[in-house]
Amino acid sequence: MIRFIRAFHNGVLEKELDQIPIKMRPKDGVSSRCCIYHDRAVIKYHLMNLLGVSCNEETDEAKLLAEYYREKAERQSASQAPASSDSEGNPCQHPLSVCEAACSECPGSRVVVTGNCRGCFSRPCMYACPQKAISVVDQKSTIDEDLCIKCGKCISACPFHAIVKTTVPCEEACPTSAIHKDDQGHTTIDYSKCIACGNCLAKCPFSAIMEKSQVLDVLLALKAGEKLVAVIAPSAAAQLPGTIEQLFTAVSRLGFYDVMEVALGAEETSRHEAAEFKERMAKGEKLMTTSCCSAYVEMVRKLLPSFLPHVSSTPSPMMFTAEIARREIPDCKVVFIGPCVAKRIEAQRKGVDFVLNFEELGAMLAGQGIDVISCEPWKLTRPAIPSARNYCRSCGVTKAVLEEAGDLPEGFQLDAKFIDGIDHKTLAMLKLYEAGKLPANFLEVMSCPGGCVNGPCSLRK
Amino acid sequence: MKKVTVEICCGTxxxxxxxxxxxxxxxxxxxxxxxxxxxxxxxxxxxxxxxxLGAAPFVRLNQTEIMPEATMEKVLARIGKLVNRDDD
Structure with a gap:
């Protein structure tokens, strides 16, 4: 990625794009997959995604990267707006796609007996199996796959740890079962279920899930001299070297017109959310949930629309910050920088111009040779309050809202519960809440365990 | 044992x-x-x-020796050699 950006600044990107895969995996070098040719093919797809073209958009395999670049640059100079929100549900617009060339097509999840089986004669596995799927053949336990329901009871019963469950990392990580294998064994994403939480992106050990980037759009816009305002999520702390203030200076040196903290918007979010909570409770409502996590909102929209009335209608910190930026600098474009995939969808839907992640930001800085720890600290016009900067940690939103809510009517409490990381059970839980099994009257939902600081595109985990 | 200086580059x-x-x-x-x-x-x-010189991350040992693609294991192994060296 650094190479890509360096080439852009030297004005040779178009010329060198198609050579990058070869230069990165030269003839006598080492390969990380089966051979350098496979590596090169995958690098090409990574570059394509960096150009803002997802794997789903590829129609002609022979098309050169330089052509994609030219198209993008022409569109930019003609200042055509990128595809608008009416394209929702179109897999080409979705930030995530599966790169078939990189996917190892992991075998489906199974329970298997390994060589550690000693063929013991008390046979705890056989007795533990509720399906009677285990028998002993040649002194070894054998599982009948037609009968096995993958409950895992035999795994815990075996005293030799001889039985294991093989998993498919992306399928295991996906909270909504949106990623799965089609009839031919190719991994595909069901975009009607995908909430863009980014878990599969973070968990695939083959890096086969790719994220459509807007880094080129931002580079081109900066080069064209557009007024871009970077709004940086609070989770940026400790992602890159130096202090947050030094990072802000570094970002402005990339050519951004101004740099703002998303925590400023978070202050607004807390204020509105606290007011909204009081109002709703006064009306006799029983439950309100937070709305700042885009993946969660996406999940409710796509999979449980009937739950939407419980989701706070308060805009997220990103949206409030964009509003502040546009108020102060009317003709600017807003670039959100954070660790999140789902924010790309929220941005697309609600009109934030571009989204970058920390890796892309780091590559932009490194590509331009900006050394963050040698930068002067940035003078914040007004530093955001600590509770707003703490939005990126689980429970932080609730704390901030509680602070803002102040005195509640007599005999009334804000009783908070948390969903700290959306997983396979979350949807079922929300359905229970909807049916009236209330956990509390205020529910904070964070798609990533621990909050945004552990976002899928976070650099330090 | 000999003295060793390890300089870790914290460039972006x-x-x-x-x-x-x-x-x-x-x-x-x-x-x-x-x-x-x-x-x-x-x-x-x-x-x-x-x-x-190779690829980042870089570490410089004893002001002169440059190690590209530094990892914890590589650096530790090299420090081990340097503290136990018996030159001079």
Missing amino acids: ACYLLGSAKLLTLEEQLPEEWKEFVQIKALPCLNLCESAK
């Missing part, structure tokens, strides 16, 4: 590509080496500019 590229992890080097040092090893974190050493 080095930091992203792994020098952030190397900053915990001190914790990883065996007790007996600790008084001989001096660790410094420095701003960009400009080593990444030249393709000849």
Whole structure:
């Protein structure tokens, strides 16, 4: 990625794009997959995604990267707006796609007996199996796959740890079962279920899930001299070297017109959310949930629309910050920088111009040779309050809202519960809440365990 | 045992590509080496500019020796050699 950006600044990107895969995996070098040719093919797809073209958009395999670049640059100079929100549900617009060339097509999840089986004669596995799927053949336990329901009871019963469950990392990580294998064994994403939480992106050990980037759009816009305002999520702390203030200076040196903290918007979010909570409770409502996590909102929209009335209608910190930026600098474009995939969808839907992640930001800085720890600290016009900067940690939103809510009517409490990381059970839980099994009257939902600081595109985990 | 200085480049590229992890080097040092090893974190050493030197992250040992693609294991192994060297 650094190479890509360096080439852009030297004005040779178009010329060198198609050579990058070869230069990165030269003839006598080492390969990380089966051979350098496979590596090169995958690098090409990574570059394509960096150009803002997802794997789903590829129609002609022979098309050169330089052509994609030219198209993008022409569109930019003609200042055509990128595809608008009416394209929702179109897999080409979705930030995530599966790169078939990189996917190892992991075998489906199974329970298997390994060589550690000693063929013991008390046979705890056989007795533990509720399906009677285990028998002993040649002194070894054998599982009948037609009968096995993958409950895992035999795994815990075996005293030799001889039985294991093989998993498919992306399928295991996906909270909504949106990623799965089609009839031919190719991994595909069901975009009607995908909430863009980014878990599969973070968990695939083959890096086969790719994220459509807007880094080129931002580079081109900066080069064209557009007024871009970077709004940086609070989770940026400790992602890159130096202090947050030094990072802000570094970002402005990339050519951004101004740099703002998303925590400023978070202050607004807390204020509105606290007011909204009081109002709703006064009306006799029983439950309100937070709305700042885009993946969660996406999940409710796509999979449980009937739950939407419980989701706070308060805009997220990103949206409030964009509003502040546009108020102060009317003709600017807003670039959100954070660790999140789902924010790309929220941005697309609600009109934030571009989204970058920390890796892309780091590559932009490194590509331009900006050394963050040698930068002067940035003078914040007004530093955001600590509770707003703490939005990126689980429970932080609730704390901030509680602070803002102040005195509640007599005999009334804000009783908070948390969903700290959306997983396979979350949807079922929300359905229970909807049916009236209330956990509390205020529910904070964070798609990533621990909050945004552990976002899928976070650099330090 | 001989003295060793370890300078870790914390330029943006080095930091992203792994020098952030190397900053915990001190914790990883065996007790007996600790008084001989001096660790410094420095701003960009400009080593990444030249393709000849190899790839980031860079570590500089004893002011002269440059190690490209530094990892914790590589650095520790090299420090081990240097503290126990018996030249001069």
